[in-house]
C-alpha cells in the first residue's frame with residue numbers, strides 16, 4: 001500500500017487519479033486551491049465525490065511550504081503526484097503571472113520541500129506542449145524540446161529541467177509525464193471538445209481555427225490514469241514519458257464524431273490560425289509501453305460517447 005499525495009486533486013485528471021488510487025486501496029490525500037480559471041462548481045462537485053469516498057481534499061496553495069510539509073509528515077506520504085498547475089494555452093496571453101506563480105514558483109516550492117523527504121517518489125505532469133514547433137512526428141521523448149509555442153509549454157519544459165536538477169543533486173526519484181490532450185467525463189470546460197459539445201447542443205456557433213487544418217492526439221482519461229498509476233509504481237530514477245493515444249485525429253473529423261453522437265450539426269465559424277497553437281500533436285509511446293506497460297485502449301468514438309453521456313446527464 002502506498003500513501004499518495006495528489007496536488008490539483010479537484011482538477012480533471014487529479015479527481016480521476018484519486019478515485020482510482022483509492023479503489024486499489026492506496027491511502028490518498030489531495031490538495032487544490034480551487035482557483036476560478038474555470039467553473040468552480042465543477043471542482044466542488046469533484047471534491048464532494050472524492051469526500052464521499054473517504055478522500056480528503058485540502059484547500060491550499062502549492063506555494064504554502066508549511067502545509068505541504070504538514071500533509072507529508074502527518075500522512076507518511078510515500079508518493080506525490082503533482083498535477084496542480086495553470087493549464088490552457090489561450091489564458092497565458094492575458095494572465096502570464098498565473099503560469100509563473102503556479103507552474104514555476106509553486107513547482108520549485110514543492111521541490112524545495114522534497115529536499116527534506118528524499119525518499120518520496122515524485123510523478124509530475126508535463127505536456128505535449130513542450131514539443132512546440134517540432135515537425136518530426138510522432139513526437140519522441142528523446143526529441144529536442146526547446147521551441148515551445150507559448151508560455152504554458154515553456155513552463156512545462158522548465159518543470160522538466162528543474163525536476164532533473166533536483167533529482168541530480170538530491171537523488172529524488174521522479175517521472176515526468178507528457179500528457180496529450182486528455183478528455184473524458186468530468187473534463188475541463190475550457191477545452192475544445194467540451195465547448196464544441198456544449199455549443200452544438202445549445203445550437204451556438206463553434207469557432208474553428210486554421211480551416212480545421214490541425215490534428216490532436218486525443219487521449220481518454222482512463223488510459224491516462226493507467227499510465228499515471230504505473231508511473232507511481234515504477235518511479236525509481238528520472239524518466240520522462242509520453243502519455244498519448246498514438247492516433248492523431250483531424251479537427252474536422254473530430255467535430256463530425258461529436259455531431260454524429262449528438263445527432264446535431266455544428267454551426268461552424270472559421271477563423272485564422274491562432275498564435276501560440278500547435279498544428280499537430282502525435283505521441284510516440286514506444287518507451288511508455290516498454291517501461292510503464294502503457295497501452296491506450298479507448299478509441300475516440302467510444303471516448304467521446306462516454307464524455308457526451310456524462311455531459312448530458314450533468315448539464
Ligand SMILES: NC(=O)c1ccc[n+]([C@@H]2O[C@H](COP(=O)([O-])OP(=O)(O)OC[C@H]3O[C@@H](n4cnc5c(N)ncnc54)[C@H](O)[C@@H]3O)[C@@H](O)[C@H]2O)c1
Pocket residue numbers: 007008009010011012013014031032033034035043060061062063082083084085086087088101102106125126127128178179180181182183188
Ligand atoms: N488535460 C490535459 O489535456 C492536459 C494535457 C497536458 C498536461 N496537462 C497537465 O496535467 C495537469 C492536470 O491537468 P487538468 O487537465 O486536470 O487541469 P485542471 O485545471 O482541471 O487541474 C489542475 C488543478 O490544479 C489546481 N491548481 C492550480 N494552481 C494551483 C496552486 N497554485 N495550488 C494548488 N492548486 C492549484 C486548480 O484549481 C485545478 O483544480 C496540469 O499540470 C496540466 O498542465 C493536462
